[in-house]
Amino acid sequence: MRKKCVELAKQIVRRQQNYTCEYSGQKEPQIRTHGSHIYSEGVYRSMSADLDNILCLAAVHHLAHSYWNKANKWSWHGTPLEAIEWFKEKYPARYKTLKQRARKSVQADEMFWTKKLVELKKIWDLLLIKEKDKIKDDF
Numbered sequence: 001m002r003k004k005c006v007e008l009a010k011q012i013v014r015r016q017q018n019y020t021c022e023y024s025g026q027k028e029p030q031i032r033t034h035g036s037h038i039y040s041e042g043v044y045r046s047m048s049a050d051l052d053n054i055l056c057l058a059a060v061h062h063l064a065h066s067y068w069n070k071a072n073k074w075s076w077h078g079t080p081l082e083a084i085e086w087f088k089e090k091y092p093a094r095y096k097t098l099k100q101r102a103r104k105s106v107q108a109d110e111m112f113w114t115k116k117l118v119e120l121k122k123i124w125d126l127l128l129i130k131e132k133d134k135i136k137d138d139f
Helices: 002-016 059-063 080-090 092-102 110-138
Strands: 033-037 054-058
Touching: 002 033, 002 054, 002 110, 033 059, 054 059, 080 092
Parallel strands: none
Antiparallel strands: 033 054
């Protein structure tokens, strides 16, 4: 159930950001975007499907590790200290809120994930409705 929530949350964030890298401003289809966790989903399981804990990043800015990143590009996993400094500067209030939330222990049981999935599906459906309405307005 948690994995379904995480995947849906990543899709929502990417769609909300119009498939645009929050670091570089590049868009699909020129680049591939990923949903990237700010606070690790392995350690902060109850935050792993929180929309504000996910960034939309170009794949190279999400995963580029130094051993295959010959251009030494900035990336969340390849240059984590630079990445978190960028995040703190770009989103100071969000950084503060997430930091406070990460300090709290939350029981993430089956009921938690069931409620989270319902919440995320509602957000997804609203996004689709909003997009359909926008398309209608454009014509």
